[in-house]
Amino acid sequence: MNELLRKEDWWAVWIGLGLVIAAIVLFANGTSIKWLAVAPQKWSHVADAGMQLRHNGTRYALLGACWAVLFALGAAALGMRAARFVPAFLVVYAAALVLYFLGLWDQAAHYNLEPPLVALGAGLLLSNTLGTPRWLEPALRVEFYIKTGIVLLGAGLPLTLIAWAGPVAIGQAAIVSLVTFGVIYFSAVRLGLDRRLAATLGTGGAVCGVSGAIAIGGAIGAKKADVSVAISLVELWAIVMIFALPLIARGLHLPTGVAGAWIGTSEFADAAGLAAAQTYGGYAGNVPGISGTADAAVAAFTLMKVIGRDMWIGVWAFVLSLIAITRWEPTGVQNRVTAGEIWRRFPKFVLGFLLASAIVTSVSRGQDYAAYKQAVLPGLVAPLQALRNWAFTFAFLSIGLTTRLREFASVGARPLYAFTLGVAVNVVLGFWLSTGVFGAFWNRLGQ
């Protein structure tokens, strides 16, 4: 019971599913949550944007208050002070509002002003020059926002799609995860690094980024400094990939579903990957030669990263902790290994993602396509997608504002070499699997 209120994953589930259920109740009663789930529309001139803002001012204010209350409830349960969280969050919300509007400028794609990249770039610039104000820090909870957004994302993905594409995602992700882990781990050991550091680096690169590094670091009792090195390397490459993967995919005119699968295979963290996938999705219809829908990039990414990689971190932790206590040099601290490790470290927000999908799928069941397009999509699914985009924008903004580039300087050459080799193999193998072996499959997802 305690964990249900004291872990961020569960609060993401409560907030995300709460919004989904509220939306369904309103929809069933002949109305919709779309009044609250306000989002900017395409605009051409600043005057148009200003008029939208004035016209919907009350709705934007209420949406901000609603998000502030929901996230403050979670933050307070996690031990943060709500009185410090709320004012800081309202500033994050205001900044997100500006970015959301910017992304819907009809010239945004022409000037490469994709909201995730602008949010990240602006945040990085501020935090690494003037510094992020300390009073803003309580509201910069990247993972809290991204997990809530992923739960809401489930509402837009039919369960049948997850069942159809999930096994392929798991298969592709398993190949890449095992190969990437092997490359990083064995090259690190060959470079003379401690096996625990090698394993922490390996899972950071192969499974789920920073979350992978802390899960495995704790499970095998790694040195505190080694976990820090793994976190820094994951962040360094995750930030590079946010910019590099969409850029390369754009140059090659990859369909959105294919690019999303590649990003899901080769990015290191959920928030970073979603920033890259959402950026690429934004090219659909705006950049000539890129086929597929905007949502296909995010859907393929999520299937690959969340279902294919994140879900399995408990299994990695169990197996590696078993190997650590039976095969590796003792450290003075004895770990206890049980199969319960698999559930303890399971990223619980995945359950919310699957439940949201199952609930909305069951509500839509029996509706033909025309009825779905006419009623369910605008009245139920689209408003939840707008709320998802808000949560993601809060996260993208928080990434830049919490990333300190100077921290990357202290990782050391050998961990950098081993990790970078893994990154290179991961990117090439992920590209080959996403565009070649499973290319037709991921392309179909975007049609």
Add this chain to the structure above:
Amino acid sequence: MMPRQGANDGCRECVHFDNGAAAVEAALPGLKSLGSAHAAVRAEDGICALHARYVAASSTCGASRRRASLTPERSPSAKCDP
């Protein structure tokens, strides 16, 4: 909270162990940027000041010293705000 000498009840109850979210995020710079000490994947892991390691709460060692009073996730820095 006075430590009891010689007890070996695991890191969770040890005076050298701190698994408060704020303490973990302070000890692992960058964790907040693309991860979180509040994540389920962290379970109850925390920092062992004695061995300078990041360990599971269920771990044990011969040098552990038990705290007098306990909470499920106790830390001198229980509140998470910086």
